[in-house]
Amino acid sequence: MRFARVAAICLSFCITFAISGCSLGGNPDSNTDDGKVKLVFWAHQEDAFVEAYHKQIEAYQNEHPNVEIKFQTFPYEIYNQKLKASFSARTPPDIAEMFGTWVPEYSRNGALAELPNGEALSKEYYPAPVGGYMLDGKLYGLPMEYNIENGGMLIHPQMLKEKGIESLPSTWDELVDDAKKLTVRDGKGMKVKGFDFVSTDNITFTFLSLILQQKGHFWGENDHVDFQTPEAVKAMTALKALVADDKVADLTTFGGQLDTSDYFFQGNSAMTYRGPWTIAAGLDNYQVKDFDYVPVPSFTSEKPFFAAESGWGTVVAQKSKVKAEALDFIQFMAQKDRLKAWNLGTFTVPAKKEVAVDPEFVKENPYMKTSLAILQYGQWIGPIADRDYFFKQVNDHFQLIVMGKESVEDGLKTMERAINDSQDNHK
Template identity: 65%
Template sequence: MPTKVLNHFILLILITVMLAGCASNSKNVGSSGKTKIVFWAHQESAMNDAYNKLIKAYEAKHPDIEIEFQTFPYDVYNQKLKASFSAQNPPDVAEMFGTWVPEYSKNGALTEVPNIDKISKEYYPAPLGAYQYNGKLYGLPLEYNLENGGMLLHPEMFKNKGLEYPPKTWADLVENAKTLTVRNDNGIQIKGFDFVSLDNITFTFLSMILQQNGKYWGTDNHVSFQTPEAIRAMNTLTSLVSVDKVTDLSVFGGQLDSSDYFFRGNSAMTYRGPWTVASGLDNYKVKDFEYVPVPSFTNENPYFAAESGWGVVVASKSEIQKQALSFIQFLSENENLLQWNVSTFTVPAKKEVANNPEFLKKNPYMKAPLDILKYGQWMGPIADRDYFFKQINDNFQLIVSGQITVETGLGNIEKSINSSQDQHK
């Protein structure tokens, strides 16, 4: 090879190596030469504000670390995460919703969090569930995502009808709902008991199975919905719409949440998660309401199914796993997590935080959910969350409208979901 060509070839190799070195190091080197942790989250003002405060606290404690915090609209965030991990270029730390985590952990995309035995004792099982895979832990939940077990209630509506509140038994709830429902020629104007939302039909159904000491998971990550407990639960739910007529499907799937209609005065009781309380206080400025327990469907404890909520994970492709793990462990320290849960109006995933009197003092509406956290069970290894909920919601509507029987609907749900579970193995 001629000397000139050889020199050009060597120069090209050196430039390539230098560029490769810059590419591999630039991501984790800040402008001031500090180690940079890239942290992604979805856009939610309260959560983002809480993260920013803790990021400043962490950087003050670790002056050699710089955290680059990037947020993205919720509608695109999940897809952006998938794309970044597929391209082998994920952030060092990512905020993930619990139901997203198993797909990443089983594919080796996440870094193991040490001390699972110790951590398992510190957290409630339900929020921790999705972050575990094959006996190992792949992230830390920041909240206990609770969509059921509690409900919004208008005390004045009960007082005007001479009713005591909250209802103590399921039978009381149904009878109160009948009395509180207001109709005119155009249909229901005030729903006595509204559980009809994209999430709560599913959550209520699953929880009613658990409250009968039933199960809905079979073998090989398949669901089992053709059981006496599932049939009774679905019969009861559909009867609330088609027989008792304490709610309807008129706004189901619309742009507004069922809690919005509650705060507008269109329902007396609405089965919804405690996160809706902040909306009533901040957006609607409503004060005539309480957040109270939903009585168990049976004489058993009010067991309920819960998803693992928002949490943080570390990418296995991160070149600074040690520092990234240090950061998510810092976020999960008791005092920091207390601050995060209080300011985001989320239910604590960690037992010590939930039992801290300071939390209830700052969020008094949280008493009802805090009292039942011990009864929560992880929802289970759902492969496709949206598909799972859609199958239950779609068949619920068909049953309510009389197009199919409860047994047929449950058979449809079971077959469809199990097919989806198999496709995602």
């Protein structure tokens, strides 16, 4: 997740989400006094995002002089709770930026406006990013980005060259062999990790993706996960081996304040499995130039299928007093050239197909080449009721498995049972 380094706040709905059966009154700042339609638009605070939204708002208001958009932003660590409270209090913004994982709870409770011609519109996007915005074949928002964490890795070409590795790994076995050569140890432990994937998001995403690359599945009936499959056992066994047997990564930095990409840019890993959003961090925060972003080979001979969440997008409150104008604005931002400019300005992967396949996009942002090449293989992660809890279960049991405190089979059974209990509690 792009902002995983900020305190995670996708909490379960412990605040009463009194939407079903209620009548939302709309935000009091939304009105049509003085002849102007006034829209309230909320988003989280992130410099590149805020600047990109301001440009969209200015362009829209220039074309629609009768519309005034009041844009308000909030710190990421409180934003989700702010949204929940506003919808519960019946004073939601007309337009809200939401992360795709949050959207299903709102759409299931009738809080969001359906987009007209949603079935046709949804086909303009890749299935993974639009999945969270869909419910029963209806579309309840538009994704602005494709939130991809897998498929590509950061590498230090010079480190590979120094170890005599002349070409990128093309199979999983080659990846593991190269990672072993690249791992450096000293008297204090692991100095350079050969292949670092041990982060809060990537453990889970890699586990699920390795299942998909075996043509397996991880969802059963009634929105329950199914980790009692040969594919799930093989996937978790392979991840355990990277740490416990091959020793190309470890748990020493897991859960710390820094991201795995920070350690990479500091020179503490040779290859790091992470989403393309980390590239901007390296360029801006570390001024590092001796790196590249390249494909990670598939676990099998199949295509590099992967699981992905729906990323940031925009939705409209069902009871907004100016719903028609609000829906028009989010569709305005979704026009190809406007969305392309937004993705380039925010260094995000396009969720819309026509933007992703535009040769000018990769020309302007060559670091995106690896990610753009695999977007078609992404699958929506599915109807997770509590994102934090789901990921925590996978991460916690992965650590226990690596440390030998649980077998792979027992760990999968325990995490499956806990996640499915959580799924049931949120129905």
